[in-house]
Amino acid sequence: MIKESEALNEFRTIRKNLPEYLKKIDKPVMGYFETYVPEEIIYAAGMHPLRISPNDRQIAVGGSKIESFACSVSINFLDQLLNGTLSFLKGVIFSRYCDSLRAIADIWQENSGDSFYHFIPYPTILTVESINFLSGELKKLVNHISGYFNIKIDEEMLTEAIRISNKKRLAVLKFYDLIKKGKIVINSADFFSIISLATIMDSSEYTQKLEQLMQQTELTDDRSIENSIKVAISGIMLESTQFFEIVDKTGMRMVTDDLMFGSRAFKELVIKTKEGPYHAISKRYLSKIPCSTKGNIDLRIDELIKDCKEAGVKGVIFYLVTFCDSEECEFPILRKRLQAEGIPVIGLEGGYRVSSEGQFLTRLEAFAEQIGEEL
Ligand code: SF4
Incomplete structure (x- = not known):
């Protein structure tokens, strides 16, 4: 009988009781919505960077304030901002990411009142000029935070924040690697919970718990998952625990991902450059495996194919958030490239939460049967 991992149970508890965890954070909390906002700058300011994720509540006010082209994820974000769910935040930082x-x-700029608001105009391409441009914009962000909260943020503080974030990234990458190599076997729902928390929890606490978890290779007593069918899950803002539980119910198991807050958020480190920390941070964020909102699809697909091969994946589940135009454009290309590599793909579409479990379950069971036969 294996003693269930204490760290795994802690991650599960935090994920299930996120509002409780957030209440206990003893620093001012700064929110952001996607992983192009550099968390290093928020850490350097002595604040807690919180990636805001869609919650389970039914949309109430957000939908009436925005054009119908907006996706349900963004409407949920707006709802949380307007209905007071996020009133504990000291401010919110946006960057140029998608139209929604x-x-x-x-x-939010019109409705944020006295709360801190900042928008980072973000280049999409990686050139000497774009790195310099983003460096300048990040300096403006630092000046804005410093002036607004009357705090000092110097290069030494930024360097320390970079060290903390890089340490977390290395731990997360090691975790992915252990799962890919089969040295850690974990179900999709737990894998999702742990990864999604990397940009929600305090970085040092998260890294410590993850390192503790990785010391124990057998995390649970559940032997059934060892023979499950290995899959990758691709998408952008798929943040529904229920969805990953459905995948587990079908006998499939996520062993790698291609998600905005997943592997794409951790693959590059901030490497010191002679131009200083702003330049180093800018270079890192512009070199990231890009989300569909940023273009350069080849880089994203090449990386996904490499991960699938390394992890021995039998199929890819792609989840499209309805009205997410950039994902809708990339999916046919992604599917074609994966199929050319002999990797079957299923495309599913839905909102920020699973509204029809039965429908997804049926389609995923059929996919599991198909790729299971091809083993
Ligand atoms: S799901 Fe797509 S459209 Fe919606 S907020 Fe995310 S990137 Fe933007």
Whole structure:
């Protein structure tokens, strides 16, 4: 009988009781919505960077404030901002990411009152000029935070924040590697919980818990998951525990991902450059495996194919958030490239939470049967 991992149970508890965890954070909390906002700058300011995730509540006010082209994830974000769910935040930082979030940023700018608000105009390409441009914009962000909260943020503080974030990234990458190599066997729902918390929890606490978890290779007594069918899950803002539980119910198991807050958020480190920390941070964020909102699809697909091969994946589940135009554009190309590599793909579409479990379950069971036969 294996003693269930204490660290795993702690991660599960935090994920299930996120509002409780957030209440206990003893620093001012700064919110952001996607992983292009550099958490290093928020840490350097002595604040807690919180990636805001869609919650389970039914949308109430957000939908009436925005054009119908906006996706349900962004409407949920707006709802949380307007209905007071996020009133504990000291401020919110947006960056140029997608049209829906751009609209949310504009609405929130009008409604944020005295709360800190900042928008980072973000280049999409990686060139010497774009790195310099982003460095300048990040300096403006630091000046804005410093002036607004009357705090000092110097290069030494930034360097320390970079060290903390890089340490977390290395731990997360090691975790992915252990799962890919089969040295840690974990179900999709737990894998999702742990990874999604990396940009929600305090970085040092998270890294410590993850390192503790990785010391124990057998995390649970559940032997059934060892023979499950290995899959990758691709998408952007798929943050529904229920969805990952459905995948587990079908006998499939996520062993790698291609998600905005997942592997794409950790693959690059901030490497010191002679131009200083702003330049180093800018270079890192512009070199990230790109989300569909940023273009350069080849880089994303090449990386996904590499991960699938390394992890021995039998199929890819792609989840499209309805009205997410950039994902809708990339999916056919992604599917074609994966199929050319002999990797079957299923595309599912839905909102920020699973509304029809039965439908997803049936389609995923059929996919599991298909790729299971091809083993
Ligand atoms: S799901 Fe797509 S459209 Fe919606 S907020 Fe995320 S990136 Fe933007």
